[in-house]
Amino acid sequence: MKKIKSILALSFIALTVLSCNKEDETGQSNQESLKVTQDVLNKIDALALNNKDVQVIKNTKLDGTTEDAFLVEGDIIVTEAQLNKMDIHGGITTEQYRTTNLVSAPRTIKVVGLSGTGTTALTTNMRAGLQAAINRYNNLGLSINFTLTFSSSTSGANIVVRRQTGSAGGVAGFPSGGNPYNSVTLYSGLESYSTNVNAHVAAHEIGHCIGLRHTDYFSRQSCGQNSNEGAAGVGAIHIPGTPTGYDSTSYMRACFSSSETGAFNSNDVTALNYLY
Secondary structure, three states, rough: OOOOOOOOEEEOOOOOOOOHHHHHHHHHHHHOOOOHHHHHHHHHHHOOOOOOOOOOEEOOOOOOEEEEEEOOOOOEEOOOOHHHHHOOOOOOOOEEEOOOOOOOEEEEEEEEOOOOOOOOOOOHHHHHHHHHHHHHHOOOOOOOEEEEEOOOOOOOEEEEEEEOOOOOOEEOOOOOOOOOEEEEEEEEEHOOEEEEEEHHHHHHHHHHHOOOOOOOOOOOOHOOOOOOOOOOOOOOOOOOOOOOOOOOOOOOOEEEEEEOOOOOOOHHHHHHHHHE
16 A cells, blocks of 8 residues: 655645625725735745745734735745845855844844643643754754743743644744744644654744745745756855755755654754854
8 A cells, every 4th residue: 555645834724704894895905905926926036935826914913913924935924025125145055045034143042932821822732842843953052042931921032932723834934134033833733743743843933033944945845846946046055065956854845744753954954053
């Protein structure tokens, strides 16, 4: 019997509810004020991000307000302002940007995993996975390190990790101004997967927060696709010691399987040490 390996995209499905109510129509109009134009796709492509299937979503910020944003590669949130500010000065590496899209180092990054009884509180499984992910980063002895507390208070946090209803996976964004992206959302579907899978997804999304991109952005091969867009864009700079093609075990692959261990492979370690 042939074994089929299930691939789970690090993404979520945005559900749009249509209504004849006038207020709802206004809200829908505001949602559509941000559009995926050819200019937007060109900018995303120039940043060596995959510009296939870019969506406009309503992103809920930590203060509860929402903002229009682009969802790129299934799990990367990019606002219009961020897209216009991002650049490729110094070139692009195989996994992340070597520009203002990195975190200023050395520094300690305070991570808070939400706890309590609310709908955004992490489950026991998610908490264990997040702790394992933080431990793996700290064990590398990088110029950035992480502290982790579980609390209902986000005071002083640099990255807040929260739960939201959705299919297995997560979402985050890129750094700006030398600071990490301030939130990671883990979707409730992860609860049915192992602690190792939860650790993998948590580490992956934190990777985006500190500037790493998908290692297979050019093909999304880990998602069962093969867009074959070739190597990174003009000015791409390869990190010595890491592969230029598909890395089948990198924790920064666009999609993941139910057999993930949560560990970094040697190429991930090389890239992280090179940058931090």
